[in-house]
Amino acid sequence: MKKVFATLLAFVVLFISVNGHAQTAAKDSAKAAKKAARAEKKAEKAAAATTTAPAVKPAPAPAPAPAVKPATTTAPKTVTQGVNKTADKAVGTDAKGRTIYEGPKGGRYTLTAAGNKEYIKKTN
Numbered sequence: 001m002k003k004v005f006a007t008l009l010a011f012v013v014l015f016i017s018v019n020g021h022a023q024t025a026a027k028d029s030a031k032a033a034k035k036a037a038r039a040e041k042k043a044e045k046a047a048a049a050t051t052t053a054p055a056v057k058p059a060p061a062p063a064p065a066p067a068v069k070p071a072t073t074t075a076p077k078t079v080t081q082g083v084n085k086t087a088d089k090a091v092g093t094d095a096k097g098r099t100i101y102e103g104p105k106g107g108r109y110t111l112t113a114a115g116n117k118e119y120i121k122k123t124n
Contacts, residue, residue: 082115094120 081098084090088101091108098110100120109117 082111082113084111085115 084099084101086101086103088103090099091102092100094100094110100108100110102108107119108122109119112118
């Protein structure tokens, strides 16, 4: 009985190793075929590029003189606020003009441009 079991075990191990080798050989041959196809396409492109005459590009027109920009004053930056997606009530504005909201537990926050909450620290 031990001999039969040992023979069967050897057969299973041999079958698994042969099957695994066959799969890697198939993968290797598929990779080689893809590589050959890519090389062939490159060769076709190179041949097509050498057989066609290069197009003659016209000389670029002279650039017009740049227009003089009038002096402008810089406008003050406006603070952009995100959209409040909650039912929290607005309780005022801060020094930068952002709206201050109060949450359900009493925390106060402003909204960033991305719409994230930025909590205001409580002063004691």
